[in-house]
């Protein structure tokens with residue numbers, strides 16, 4: 001029978017060396033190349049890990065600093081990791097400081113297998129669904145914020161088109177605040193997207209600075225595929241032509257455009273607003 005405080009006792013010795021092979025492997029996941037090769041990523045913080053657990057994810061590795069992770073929630077997370085068959089390491093404060101992010105460091109982090117979804121088949125798309133397609137998004141902070149907003153409005157998922165930043169980077173995962181575990185993600189090149197787009201059972205709505213239709217004037221009848229352009233160049237001509245409709249968010253000032261994540265959030269709330277209740 002396990003004692004309630006048993007998680008606080010080292011499962012092995014407390015790891016104090018950065019040369020420990022697991023610590024080295026977790027640190028290597030800061031590199032995109034290593035994330036691509038291994039298909040793994042890191043998520044930090046107890047509340048984010050609770051979201052992962054609640055969405056049925058299972059960690060491969062759990063690291064925590066025992067003196068800082070003493071709460072009931074930490075105990076439950078260690079138990080979840082154990083039941084998942086994860087490797088569990090107790091680490092010193094100095095080791096955790098090297099492995100965890102410098103901003104807002106957490107006392108617990110875990111490694112997971114990435115989950116890439118296929119693009120939805122027409123029969124999988126619900127009548128009131130909205131999916132978001134992002135062309136060549138560059139900024140992981142924007143991507144994490146969009147994942148979080150897509151979760152908030154109950155979007156079906158996000159499609160990354162072309163060469164994009166990595167949703168499983170530390171910055172994107174952090175900005176998603178746990179929604180990385182909730183929102184299906186798919187990726188495809190531009191030609192693949194243009195051919196899949198023919199199968200979309202509803203309207204394809206692009207946001208464009210040259211559009212003449214106010215995004216608030218449209219009656220969005222689902223399912224809607226919302227297409228957003230890249231931070232720098234905006235929507236390419238090929239994707240612009242692939243849209244059934246182009247909309248613009250009015251702006252009063254002399255600015256060129258809104259931030260991509262802000263524009264996505266405004267449009268998603270316009271589309272999904274009628275379906276959301278407090």
Ligand SMILES: C[S@@+](CC[C@H](N)C(=O)[O-])C[C@H]1O[C@@H](n2cnc3c(N)ncnc32)[C@H](O)[C@@H]1O
Pocket residue numbers: 207208209227228229230231232233234235247248249250251256257258259260263264
């Ligand atoms: C930072 S903007 C790109 C600006 C780029 N210079 C351009 O000409 O499109 C990134 C994306 O956000 C969306 N966006 C930003 N502001 C918008 C607005 N006022 N109306 C419609 N879409 C907007 C568009 O999808 C755009 O491609």
